[in-house]
Amino acid sequence: MIASHLVGLLRDLVEIESPTHTPGVRAAAERMAQELSALGGAATLLDGNHVRADFPGAGAPLVLLGHTDTVWPVGTLARLPFRVEGPRALGPGVYDMKAGLVTMLAALAEAPAAGHRRRALRVLITADEEQGSITARPHIADAARGAAAALVLEPCLPGGGVKVARKGIGRFKLTVTGRAAHAGTQPSPGVSAIEELARQVVRLHGLADAGRGISVNVGVIGGGTAENVIAERAEARVDVRITRHDHAAELEAALRGLEPSLAGARHEWSGEWTRPPLEASAGSALLFAAAARHARSLGLALAQGGSGGGSDGNLIGALGVPVLDGLGPDGGGAHAETEHVLLASIPQRARLLALLLADPGVP
């Protein structure tokens, strides 16, 4: 059973609507800073409405990561209020990742187990994770310096598994230039940017390689001006995901190396890798082994896996810090109307995290 004060805390956090780059993010950050101070952390509100709280303790510090921002616009609560229905709590951002924040606070409130002194901790709650953590990056780098490991409170895999790998993400744009002409002129002097783009979309999707965990998705296309004009310009926005760092250069070369299919058409690429992949490592294996051992002591089996989505775990992992992600509670429907968290999972994950904080399995 979950304690009623934790449900109250979850309600409070969900009822502070906090889409990225809105005043609600500051309100959520202030509330988190207050809670972290009350638990003995030296909490500071950083530039960009991120929160950092340091807790004294033994050894190289562990970093605890979470985020206050959500993908839900202000006003969503009027339509989808916080509510408890049977075993679930629902509401915007409840699962991704306000329940993760509650889990973190509940774990910090638990006294370390007998015989263990708690490790030094750096808590970092970022404010723009849902938009790539652009302003959080320097603070993530600060928190990473000399850290032994990072524990990320993002939602777990369905059923409770933790995440030891996450795909890296690139956002690219292909702009095609052709030559405008009247649609009825025969033979036409025009070169259709739309036809060229259509051919390239098929080639782009052909670059995906499920076996190597590479996905390529043209998610948005646009172009042309009128039915009776051969289109001069068209563009495609492409999401590329990779599982390994060394796939990045290969994919980028493949994109930029696509030859125009129509004589007279030109390609221009822009965009970049927005998050590096988080790769399973020797360090993450040690963290997982410790977490699995603690889970067994609680009578639980812990699975591990990967995720196609990115998180701040990708960023801190790229700085050489071992990462265990997906330590947040179970639920479903992230970024969807059905978003919910399983309430019983919150105290369970909090106990697991408390054990891991005392004994993370890494030096």
Ligand SMILES: [Zn+2]
């Ligand atoms: Zn999240």
